[in-house]
Amino acid sequence: MSDERQAILASIARALRREGPEADAHAELELRLSQPKPNLIPRRAADLPHPERVALFATMAREADATLAELPSAEAAPAAIADYLRRENLPPELRIAPDPVLEKLPWSALPLLSVSYGRATGAEAVSVTSAFAGIAETGTLMLTSGPTMPTTLNFLPDTNIVLLRAARIVGAYEEAWTLLRQTGAMPRTVNFITGPSRSADIEQTLQLGAHGPRRLHILLIHAGPAD
């Protein structure tokens, strides 16, 4: 195994005509990794005032076939979700990410709604999760895995409902990386999600709901519990 490693690295060094370690050059490269700098950020996403950023996020997410509802607070989410399920003719059963913020929402006020917490197993029709951030330039949700956010909830259920606080909407992908670095190490999985699953593999005809969710519903929360 380490022979293979040696062979590849030696072949690269030979092709690049390297003599040996180049200490000066390495310092520069290390800097590029330890203090990564953004490249060109499109004007569309750069330095947008917050309301316009939120508006751009909503426009782009809808363009990618997500649906979106705006709520004054997270506490309004359970009722809004119950309405959504009725409207879409979906079963009143939710698999919710075991996130304290989601757990303490007033689910019990809706006795017809059956809720459970945990990962997805394939049997659940509707999942509810909370996004780490939203990225306005393409209407992209950013979700990070961890004990309170099982990744399978993003992919197995037919319908994925995601809470996103408007305050967490950034302009560009790069700003989302900055936010993430502030929280510490890179999570095991970072999911960028832009609209529901789709495929055009059958005669180049675009269809929604290939293997992942057929519906992506975003609840945009304008205010809510502080961090």
Add this chain to the structure above:
Amino acid sequence: MQATSRAFKENVHRALRDPDLQAALTKMRQGFVERRATAAARLPEFEALRDQGRAIKDHTLANLDFYLTRFEERVVAAGGRIHWASDAEAARTAILEICRKAGARTVTKGKSMIGEEIAINEHLALHGIEPVETDLGEYIIQLRDEPPSHLIAPAIHVTREQIAASFRKAHTGLDPDRPLREPRALLVEAREALRGRFLAADVGITGANFLIAETGSTVIVTNEGNGDLTQSLPRVHIVLASIEKLVPSLEDAATILRLLARSATGQEFSVYTTFSTGPRRPGDLDGPEEFHVVLLDNGRSRMLGGEFQDMLRCIRCGACLNHCPIYQSVGGHAYGWVYTGPMGAVLTPALIGIEEAGHLPNASTFCGRCESVCPMRIPLPKMMRHWREREFERHLQPARMQVALKLWAFLARRPALYRLAVRIGAAALGVAGRRAGAFGRLPLAGGWTRSRDLPAPEGGSFQSAWRAGRRL
């Protein structure tokens, strides 16, 4: 996969006579080309981003050994394992060993061109492990037992009737009279058939669009979500990636991601872009317990520092295929191996040898559209010319072509003789073709006159007209 690139000419004739393929290619011409143009026009910075994308990849390739070792460190620090593989066999061996240790019976697979390159499915099947392709297009061609014909739309050549026939054969236990006319019905059936496979698989293999040195992350980009189900449900996740997929930082990946979907499908962004760093962490409720990255060289390190290095910038978006008049006419299978279109015409000879793939760099009109749409600004026509030169140097072309090229070179280096020869030739053709005005048949030029006439020259040559002061 066994290359049939030597039979390019026969493959082309078959492709041109295949009405289903021609219908699919016509549709592709309208769809992909228009959507890419719209998406690129919508982002004013698109051209500047192409320059930056090129610079990022050039920088990474110039320091590839450094970034690879950094990537390795970060993967290991996150609890993953790296398996270096200098060729296809080493990669197959590493993957089989991981699967065996995991006691795997079935393996789900995300779409991976490297998987095709090293023929991993055949290898696993040979050793009693069932590989299941999960990208819808890949699933269709796996059922049909054929290779992909397009980088991002592997089943673009298959009609819905053919898909329905494959599904009826494969999905036994369903009502044989069920309606399968509509694309929706086919999609739903595939989704249901694959659901169980996702949940039952012991190992999931995905490719990678990027590897990130800063964090040790691997990145996949999909629209279906199949790659994510492949990597998050089984106990073991294997990432199969070639060494040139590396970029330094998350910021660098973001820059190139802005180019990828727009160039490939004309989307603003693909539906799922997933960054994976190591296996399941303490407290996680899902995710793989083992995370392996197989790093494949297979001839790529040899391309560094030479005239084909630029090819290693390729991000496999497929824009060059979509815009190529040759690909648009013959589709992907004619190319006879994994990589097709202009990028395949350059990459295939580098990976399997010019002896095997000499026809491919000749399958070009040199119109330059591939280079003009390549997000990484790869000079594809120039590199095809390099291959043609090598082919000539090594006497790989047919004897008649070599004699003709030598004769032309002899004349071209002697202007007076060249002018004389052209004058005689043009005059002779002019006299012979005066009556008809064109030739329907000409000795030594059967390939040309079979499908079109050669107009008869009117007498003089361009050079004589130029000298006479007739400048059009």
